[in-house]
Amino acid sequence: TLPSYQPTVLQVDYFFRGVEHAVRVVVSGQVLELEVEDRMTADQWRGEFDANFIEDLTHKTGNFKQFSIFCNMLESALTQSSESVTLDLLTYTDLESLRSRKLGGRPGSLAPRSAQLNSKRYLILIYSVEFDRWAQWLAEGPGQWAGWEEPPVPGGRDAFASPAGSVDSVVLLL
Numbered sequence: 001t002l003p004s005y006q007p008t009v010l011q012v013d014y015f016f017r018g019v020e021h022a023v024r025v026v027v028s029g030q031v032l033e034l035e036v037e038d039r040m041t042a043d044q045w046r047g048e049f050d051a052n053f054i055e056d057l058t059h060k061t062g063n064f065k066q067f068s069i070f071c072n073m074l075e076s077a078l079t080q081s082s083e084s085v086t087l088d089l090l091t092y093t094d095l096e097s098l099r100s101r102k103l104g105g106r107p108g109s110l111a112p113r114s115a116q117l118n119s120k121r122y123l124i125l126i127y128s129v130e131f132d133r134w135a136q137w138l139a140e141g142p143g144q145w146a147g148w149e150e151p152p153v154p155g156g157r158d159a160f161a162s163p164a165g166s167v168d169s170v171v172l173l174l
Contacts, residue, residue: 007026007027007028008026008027008028009024009025009026010024010025010026010075010078010079011023011024011025012078012079013039014078014087016087016088016089017088017089019038019039019040020039020040021036021037021038021039021089022035022036022037022039023035023036023037023078024036025071025074025075025078027071030050030051030052030067031048031049031050031051032048032049032050032051032054032067032070032071032074033046033047033048033049034046034047034048034049034123036089036121036123045120045121051067054067054070055067055070058070063127070125073085073125073127074125077125077126084127084128084129085125085126085127085128086125086126086128087123087124087125087126088123088124088126089121089122089123089124090121090122090124091118091120091121091122092118092120092122093118094122095122
Protein backbone atom coordinates (compact mmCIF):
# COMPACT_ATOMS: atom_id res chain seq x y z
CA THR A 1 0.00 0.00 0.00
CA LEU A 2 1.12 3.57 -0.59
CA PRO A 3 1.48 5.28 2.84
CA SER A 4 4.78 4.39 4.54
CA TYR A 5 7.86 5.86 6.17
CA GLN A 6 9.90 5.37 2.98
CA PRO A 7 8.71 7.22 -0.11
CA THR A 8 6.46 4.92 -2.10
CA VAL A 9 6.09 5.37 -5.83
CA LEU A 10 3.36 4.05 -8.10
CA GLN A 11 3.51 4.74 -11.82
CA VAL A 12 0.92 3.36 -14.21
CA ASP A 13 -0.52 4.00 -17.63
CA TYR A 14 -4.21 4.80 -17.29
CA PHE A 15 -6.81 5.48 -19.96
CA PHE A 16 -9.12 8.43 -19.32
CA ARG A 17 -11.92 8.63 -21.88
CA GLY A 18 -9.91 6.57 -24.35
CA VAL A 19 -6.71 8.63 -24.07
CA GLU A 20 -3.60 7.11 -22.50
CA HIS A 21 -2.01 9.00 -19.61
CA ALA A 22 1.01 8.28 -17.42
CA VAL A 23 0.04 8.70 -13.77
CA ARG A 24 2.67 8.88 -11.05
CA VAL A 25 1.86 8.91 -7.34
CA VAL A 26 4.50 9.42 -4.66
CA VAL A 27 3.64 9.20 -0.97
CA SER A 28 6.39 10.40 1.32
CA GLY A 29 5.39 10.47 4.97
CA GLN A 30 2.29 12.64 5.14
CA VAL A 31 2.57 14.13 1.63
CA LEU A 32 0.90 12.95 -1.58
CA GLU A 33 2.45 14.02 -4.89
CA LEU A 34 0.45 13.40 -8.04
CA GLU A 35 1.56 13.80 -11.67
CA VAL A 36 -0.49 13.13 -14.79
CA GLU A 37 0.88 13.27 -18.34
CA ASP A 38 -1.12 12.98 -21.55
CA ARG A 39 0.81 10.44 -23.65
CA MET A 40 -0.36 11.99 -26.95
CA THR A 41 0.31 15.68 -26.26
CA ALA A 42 2.90 15.42 -23.44
CA ASP A 43 0.82 17.96 -21.43
CA GLN A 44 1.52 17.55 -17.71
CA TRP A 45 -0.34 18.41 -14.52
CA ARG A 46 1.00 17.96 -10.99
CA GLY A 47 0.31 18.79 -7.39
CA GLU A 48 1.37 18.13 -3.82
CA PHE A 49 -1.04 17.66 -0.92
CA ASP A 50 -0.38 17.09 2.76
CA ALA A 51 -2.37 14.68 4.92
CA ASN A 52 -4.25 17.40 6.83
CA PHE A 53 -5.38 18.99 3.58
CA ILE A 54 -6.65 15.67 2.13
CA GLU A 55 -8.42 14.75 5.38
CA ASP A 56 -10.03 18.19 5.64
CA LEU A 57 -11.32 17.94 2.08
CA THR A 58 -12.73 14.45 2.54
CA HIS A 59 -14.37 15.64 5.75
CA LYS A 60 -16.08 18.43 3.76
CA THR A 61 -17.59 15.82 1.45
CA GLY A 62 -19.35 14.19 4.38
CA ASN A 63 -17.39 10.98 3.75
CA PHE A 64 -14.21 11.46 5.81
CA LYS A 65 -11.22 9.33 4.86
CA GLN A 66 -7.92 9.14 6.72
CA PHE A 67 -4.94 10.04 4.55
CA SER A 68 -3.73 6.43 4.37
CA ILE A 69 -7.20 5.20 3.35
CA PHE A 70 -7.48 7.90 0.67
CA CYS A 71 -4.06 6.89 -0.72
CA ASN A 72 -5.10 3.23 -0.73
CA MET A 73 -8.29 4.13 -2.60
CA LEU A 74 -6.25 6.07 -5.17
CA GLU A 75 -3.90 3.10 -5.58
CA SER A 76 -6.85 0.72 -6.02
CA ALA A 77 -8.33 2.96 -8.69
CA LEU A 78 -5.03 3.25 -10.58
CA THR A 79 -4.29 -0.47 -10.46
CA GLN A 80 -7.96 -1.28 -11.14
CA SER A 81 -7.89 -3.79 -8.29
CA SER A 82 -11.37 -2.82 -7.06
CA GLU A 83 -14.52 -2.27 -9.09
CA SER A 84 -15.86 0.15 -6.48
CA VAL A 85 -13.08 2.76 -6.92
CA THR A 86 -12.55 4.46 -10.29
CA LEU A 87 -11.00 7.62 -11.73
CA ASP A 88 -12.03 10.16 -14.32
CA LEU A 89 -10.16 13.15 -15.74
CA LEU A 90 -12.27 16.12 -16.81
CA THR A 91 -11.62 19.50 -18.36
CA TYR A 92 -13.42 22.66 -17.34
CA THR A 93 -15.50 22.31 -20.51
CA ASP A 94 -16.50 18.78 -19.42
CA LEU A 95 -17.65 20.18 -16.08
CA GLU A 96 -19.59 22.96 -17.79
CA SER A 97 -21.29 20.38 -20.03
CA LEU A 98 -22.32 18.40 -16.95
CA ARG A 99 -23.67 21.55 -15.35
CA SER A 100 -25.56 22.49 -18.50
CA ARG A 101 -27.15 19.04 -18.77
CA LYS A 102 -28.06 19.08 -15.08
CA LEU A 103 -29.74 22.46 -15.51
CA GLY A 104 -31.51 21.36 -18.69
CA GLY A 105 -29.38 23.46 -21.04
CA ARG A 106 -28.16 22.57 -24.49
CA PRO A 107 -24.52 21.59 -25.06
CA GLY A 108 -24.06 24.44 -27.55
CA SER A 109 -24.97 27.08 -24.96
CA LEU A 110 -21.59 26.98 -23.17
CA ALA A 111 -19.84 30.31 -22.83
CA PRO A 112 -16.22 30.52 -24.03
CA ARG A 113 -13.65 30.09 -21.25
CA SER A 114 -10.17 31.45 -20.71
CA ALA A 115 -7.12 29.41 -21.66
CA GLN A 116 -6.21 29.23 -17.95
CA LEU A 117 -9.47 27.47 -17.08
CA ASN A 118 -9.18 25.15 -20.08
CA SER A 119 -5.64 24.14 -19.09
CA LYS A 120 -6.77 22.72 -15.74
CA ARG A 121 -7.74 19.09 -15.29
CA TYR A 122 -10.04 17.68 -12.64
CA LEU A 123 -9.02 14.21 -11.49
CA ILE A 124 -12.02 12.62 -9.83
CA LEU A 125 -11.73 9.67 -7.47
CA ILE A 126 -15.13 7.96 -7.48
CA TYR A 127 -16.15 5.49 -4.81
CA SER A 128 -19.29 3.54 -5.72
CA VAL A 129 -21.05 1.00 -3.58
CA GLU A 130 -24.55 -0.33 -3.89
CA PHE A 131 -27.00 2.55 -3.36
CA ASP A 132 -24.24 5.13 -2.83
CA ARG A 133 -21.62 6.93 -4.90
CA TRP A 134 -18.98 9.37 -3.65
CA ALA A 135 -16.46 11.44 -5.61
CA GLN A 136 -13.30 13.23 -4.55
CA TRP A 137 -12.24 15.94 -7.00
CA LEU A 138 -8.54 16.57 -7.58
CA ALA A 139 -8.07 19.49 -9.93
CA GLU A 140 -4.84 19.81 -11.77
CA GLY A 141 -3.33 22.95 -13.23
CA PRO A 142 -0.10 23.14 -15.17
CA GLY A 143 2.86 22.92 -12.86
CA GLN A 144 1.63 24.52 -9.67
CA TRP A 145 -0.67 23.97 -6.73
CA ALA A 146 -3.31 26.65 -6.42
CA GLY A 147 -5.29 25.66 -3.34
CA TRP A 148 -8.87 24.63 -2.73
CA GLU A 149 -12.00 25.68 -4.55
CA GLU A 150 -15.52 24.39 -4.91
CA PRO A 151 -16.20 22.39 -8.05
CA PRO A 152 -17.38 24.73 -10.81
CA VAL A 153 -20.64 22.78 -11.02
CA PRO A 154 -23.62 24.31 -9.21
CA GLY A 155 -24.90 21.65 -6.88
CA GLY A 156 -21.54 19.94 -7.30
CA ARG A 157 -22.29 17.64 -4.39
CA ASP A 158 -24.66 15.66 -6.58
CA ALA A 159 -23.45 16.44 -10.09
CA PHE A 160 -22.65 12.77 -10.67
CA ALA A 161 -25.49 11.35 -8.58
CA SER A 162 -27.23 8.26 -9.79
CA PRO A 163 -30.91 7.71 -8.99
CA ALA A 164 -30.01 5.36 -6.15
CA GLY A 165 -27.11 7.29 -4.64
CA SER A 166 -25.36 10.54 -4.03
CA VAL A 167 -21.97 12.08 -4.66
CA ASP A 168 -19.98 14.46 -2.50
CA SER A 169 -17.14 16.36 -4.10
CA VAL A 170 -14.37 18.85 -3.41
CA VAL A 171 -11.60 20.22 -5.61
CA LEU A 172 -7.83 20.21 -5.10
CA LEU A 173 -5.86 22.28 -7.59
CA LEU A 174 -2.49 20.87 -8.58
